[in-house]
Amino acid sequence: MRVGTLVLLCALVAVAWSKPVWKEKNRGYKNYRLVRLSPTTQDQIDFLKRLENTVQLGIDFWTPSDHPGTHNIDIAVPPKTYRTFIRLIEANKITYKVIQEDIQSLIDTETTSNNKAREDKIKSKACESQGNSNWKGKGKNKCKNGQDAVATFSNLATDSIVGTYARHGEINAWLDAVAAESNGLATVETIGQTYEGKDMKVLKIGEDGTKPAIWVDAGIHAREWIAPATLVYIIDKFLSEYNSLPELNKYTWYMLPVANPDGYEYSHTSDRLWRKTRSPQSWGCRGVDPNRNWDSHFGEAGTSTFPCSDIYPGTGPFSEKCTQNIRDFINEHKDRLKMYLSFHSYSELWLTPWGWGTEKPSDNAEMMRVANLGKTAVQGINGKSWTVGAPPDILYAASGGSYDWAKEKAGIKYAYTLELRPDGNASNGFVIPTSEILPSGKEVYAAVKKVASELI
Ligand SMILES: [Zn+2]
Structure with a gap:
């Protein structure tokens, strides 16, 4: 037994008396620290992977573990288990730095x-x-x-949500309002309901049925609030500029600002850092990682079989209502869909397929060409320098993701995941002030326009 494992076991016995942290309701994050780790060896990574499934510590990986030395790993640590956590990290000789003393x-x-x-x-x-x-x-x-x-x-008026972190109901009401005022340019389609019965509303911009099409979604991970807010900004710009910009009006656009409404609402009402859906699972835990729930290398790299884990992919592909609804809509329109974009946060990355492993699609050069044009367009607005590439090469492997499914199973050539603000060196991760929304919206809108003009 390795020293790291022994220390881990002892530590778990020590904290076993406390009630599981993950079951707390209306939870706050007073004195939760955000700790940045810089592992450099495979042993350290292997240890962190085991730690990722250790729910008794109540820790939350904001960036999952993967290759040594390629990126920082940010972990939120409760005050109750902080000393135990640091003992484990030090026993494994992992370099660390506390980058936030109080997440609350x-x-x-x-x-x-x-x-x-x-x-x-x-x-x-x-x-x-x-x-x-x-x-x-x-x-x-x-x-x-x-x-x-x-x-x-x-x-809050329905036409005033741009630049705010709006609730799901407000976003749906806004979509209805802007469609009603669009003189027929935009229409709303409800593509289904979630586990909790919330309507999933897609805004269609442009004539339906003849043009090639582009899909954009955001917020499949509940806590990544900058993503829906950025898409709301982009929709607002589309409504005023669609008719005058050929790179926009040669396509029909399907926009879903909140892809995981149950989780998104829960992140507003009960737990700001909730990531998953809200369906009941075994072990008394709730939710599935909806971006591990797609039928593309389901349950492989970057997932956990433990239902309480934040990267639990579910009992099988498409176990979740929200992913079923998106799948069905995309399958219905896949013959016309040229591009699939999914907005997440954070780290400022333009992710190309595949997420599940280091193999590359046969058209990888073209995928990279268009992605790099997106990166350049982002940089032209506020100077932000995004990184382009496949997750296993620049971040971490993740299987069962929506964009891999879109390319592999739905046959949509250009499928990308965008990780928005802040960058990987920031000390606030998912929790960023509203002053970031407009700059994020402007740079991502520029990128969306650029890549749309380049599809072949
Ligand atoms: Zn995400």
Whole structure:
């Protein structure tokens, strides 16, 4: 038995008395630390892979473990098990650094920024509706005509969600509203309901049935809030620019801003860092990783058979309602679909197939050409330098992913996963203020336009 394993076993006995951390409801993250590890040997990686399934520690891998030396591994650690965790890391001689002392303070900062962004939107809207006046601007409670800009959080107008972290119901209402006001340019199709009965609404932009098509989804991982917010921004731009830009109007676009509504809502109401779906599983745990739930090398690399794990792929391919609904819609339209894009966060990566292993598709050179054009377009907006490549080469292997299925099984040539802001060196990961939404939207919109103009 290796020293690392022995220390791990002893540590688990020591923490076994405490109730499992993963079952807490309405959980907060006070004094949870974010620890960045830099493993350099395969032994250290193997140890971290075992640790990933050790739920008693209550730790949360924000970036899963894989190759030594290729990327940082960020792990959220509860205060209760922090000392045990550090003992294990030190026993395995893994270099580490605490990059956040209190994850709850990150969440609080994000909440404040979102409340402020919503309040500003509401004040601006209130001034518009009160005698066509304009709001005086940030920090002001008056409209330019002197009237009060009354703001309450309960009345975020359906056309005012751009630049905020909106709830799923607000996003659905907004999709209905923008479609109704689009003079026939856009329509909403409900592609099915989730396990909890929430409507999954796709916005179709452009005429349906004849043109080649492009699919874009976001938020299949619940806690990656920047992804749906970025797609909402892009939809808003599409509605005003679709008719005038040939790279947009030569396609019909299908946009699904929240691909995992049950998980997304839960991340708003109960656990900001929830990742999975919300369907009941064995061991009293809930949820499946919906981006390990697709029928492409299901249950292989980057998954766990333990139902409480964040990378549990489910009992079989498409066990989840949300992935079934997307699969069925894509299968129905696959003959016209030229590109599949899925927005995640974080690390600033343009991921090419395959996610499950180092083998490459036969058209890899073309996949890389278009991906690199996307990267260049992103860089042209705010100077962000994304990394392009297949997950096993630059991040970590992950099987059963949606974009692998889109290319392998649905035959969609250009299938990519985009990991949005922040970059891999940031110390806030999934929890970023609303001030990042517009810059993210602008750079990803530029990239989407560029790649759409280059498909062959
Ligand atoms: Zn993700």
